[in-house]
Amino acid sequence: MDFMFASPQKKDVDAEALKLATQSLQSLEQLRLKVKSSPVQYSDGVSVKIRSTLDELRDIKSQVEGSFDNYVAMSINELPLQELRQLTLMHVPTSLTSEVKDKFGALLSKVFEGRARKVLTAVMLTCPWYAASQRERGEQARHNIILVVYVGHDDQFFTPANPHNQIEGKVIDLGWLQAVELSHFGHFVAKGRTRFVESLLCGPQAVLYDSTEWAALTTTLQHTQVMGSRGFVEASRGQAVGGISKKRKTGGLKLKDTTTFFQLCESCRLLHHLERVLAGRSVCSQVVEGDLSDIGRKALDILKSMYQEGGGTKHEFFPILVEWKEELDAKLKSFQFSKPAELEQVIGGWMASMRLQGRQLHPLTCIEDERSSLVKLMEMIGGPVKKMEPSQILLVARAGSYMYGLSTPDSDVDYMVVYAEPNMTVLSACRQLSESVENRGPQKQFEYGAYEARLFCEMVMKASVVILELIFTDSHEYMSPAWKALSEKKSSFVTERGIQQYLGLIKNNFNIIESQKHIGSGRDRKLFYQIFHKLDSLNYMARGDCPPVKCEGEVRDFIMRVRTLPLEGDLERETLHKLARAKFNTLVSNLSRRENRLAENTDYRLMLNWLKAVRGLDS
Structure with a gap:
């Protein structure tokens, strides 16, 4: 089967604007060379400003010509956020009537409309321990989190962009509002991140919106699969005390002075998770005294006293947390963790079906x-x-x-x-x-x-x-x-950025040669032959042609002499260095005097469409 991928549509270009952008760049390139060779001594700051301005002008020209396109991160409509925030601070899960949920749904729809391919769920997450220590609903809702899981567009998921940039674009964290793309939700659940596990297991009261697909997942998963994972257990026990304490010089742990009352409640939430894991029970959205262990009830009583009556201090409360954790640690020694492969199989299969939404993938073929x-x-x-x-x-x-x-x-x-x-x-x-x-x-x-x-x-x-x-x-x-389909577009990869990378490699080789670290070695000859090989390629690229990577004729004969013969006679090291420098300087000068420039960057959409086709999707 032939491999097909769509060529990007040609963009409209203002020819006059492109001409001016090119002239600006070329003039500054010439200025850079003039400053470098001038008998007048300029400060280092001049060269730094020229380099930074060159980068800015390259960006400007790439936008004018349309080669600036790149990964577009997920964004949300910020206009409804203030109203959504106010509503979030007014309610707790027990006050979420169907009318209130409809208000949340309408606002969230405005926030994500046209931004996400599909919203799968939105839930209200609280710290039940903080809520249990407060009398007023407004106080109970103070640390609410709205967690949204959505499916991004194909161009965002199948992007060639660096994974670090993808994470920044697929996780929106405003503190009280957190939105994560489907793939990152799967990663977080597999790692046992507690808030994402809670989003799967929270009761229907806390659900602001759930799609039929989300409902299908939550009914398929067993809470023991998710809460019984090593990742969830370790996340809960590790953060419960470790996040609010530091080591004493004399040994043991002490509470950090900066720890807040809410953080103490969060520690209780995590330890309570462990207690329920050991009891084979799911997470809870509301603390009930009758369901707690003796030490859990003691912790709850002290928290209420601390907040409502001003009794006790956080430093006096810390030993309770340590004791509770030690009790649970002893029980965890015999705990049998759930199998991560089983959880990932369920979550992974569901993620794939959410991504495809019934579409069929075209299989890759070999010849x-x-x-x-x-x-x-x-x-x-x-x-x-x-x-x-x-x-x-x-x-x-x-x-x-x-x-x-x-x-x-x-x-x-x-x-x-x-x-x-x-x-x-x-x-x-x-x-x-x-x-x-x-x-x-x-x-x-x-x-x-x-x-x-x-x-x-x-x-x-x-x-x-x-x-x-x-x-x-x-x-x-x-x-x-x-x-082969990609190779047919090879002329698209002859760009100004490519020229800069080739020049950078040559400069690096010159630096090593001039350091004289490898005199008399094969490494020295290799550095020289690489310079001459890349210079030959650059002569083609400067004209907009694909370079013949394989050397032939006189070029090959000369480079092979450099590669294999002793550096003496007409191949003496100093002679080669002068020759290479002269060729390099001539090339750089010629590049600065061009009336036209190549596209600054490879067409991002070309690579995006190719990658999507490799993944089996029509671009």
Whole structure:
């Protein structure tokens, strides 16, 4: 089956604005070179300002030309938040009538309308122990949390963006309002984060809105599966005392002076969770004295006295918490944790169905005529690559000097693999998936690096030189239909950011050469040959052409002499250094004098559409 992915639609561009943005950039590039070579000594601050202004101008030009597009984080409509906050501070779960819930639902709908693909649930979470210590409803509601779980749009979930940026975009935390995307909800439940477990197990009184899909999940899961997980137990016991205490110099723990009354109540909430776990009971949304252990009742009485009558102090209360925790720790020694795989299977399968909403995924395919040779390559590379399905392999390339046509009999064998995790594994993952595996080192004759499709796309967007060279190369050991489809767009990856990355690599090599750390070694010759190889590539890229990664003709003959012969005579180290510097300076000068520039960045939507197609979705 052919691999298809949609090309991004061309954006409207103001030609005059683009011309002016280009002229501004090029003028500043020329100024940078002039300042650097000028006999007048400028302060370091001038160079710093030029560099920062160049970055800003690149951003401006990329926006004018339309190559600035990137990951768009989830956002909410802030207009209804004030009214929603006021309503949150007026109610506790026991006061949530159907009319009040309708008000919450209407406001939440406005907050998330058009922002999320689907809201799955919204619940009101409280600290039952704090509520039990207060007389007035307004006080009981003071620390309420509205927790929302939603499904994001495909472009947000399947993004090539860095996972750290994704987390920032998929978790909205206003303190009293917390909204998490489906995938992060699954991660948090698997880790045993207590508030997210409570959202699954809280009673119907606390539910402001739940979809039929959420209701199906909550009726499928057993509370013992979720609360009995090691993550939940450890989160509860670890934070109950550890979060409000510090070690004494003489041993033992003491309460932090900054601990608040509410934090003491939160500690009781967590210890109460443990007590109910051991009793085989679910979380509670309301503290009932008759259901508590002796020490639990004692803690509740003291909390009420502290708040309502001013009796006792938090430092006097702390030993009660320590004693309660020690009692529970003794019982936990014989506790049998639930199996995480069973919980993750239920949560993961549900997440996948929520994401797909009935859509079917297109399976990845390998080239059948090359299956046997591909399997042999996978077995030779070994490690995790050997255990993959052939359809997961997008590319196998013999990289390094072999790919450049500059290998010698002594060259290392270096493979690079691009692969895709099974689509259902990605959709149902309750933990961060590993995205790379490497077997590298100076002592290893056989090296390889394998990179998952998302990480590969991220490296493409960063214009990693070694990754771009994979795309620019016309033939590899194995190229899947997905890779060939991407390779057909190779001219899209010749960008200004790519040029900057190539220049950065050359500058780094110059710095190492000039440090004279490797004089007389093969490493020294390798640094020089890499410079000449990248300079040749840059001459093509400056014209907007894809560089021929594999060297031929006079270029190859010269670089092979540098690579294999002693650095003497016409290849003397100082002579090579002057030649390389002259070529580099000429190139940089020519780049600054261009009337036109390439696109500043690789088209983000190109990579997004390709990655979505790899995941089996129509882009």
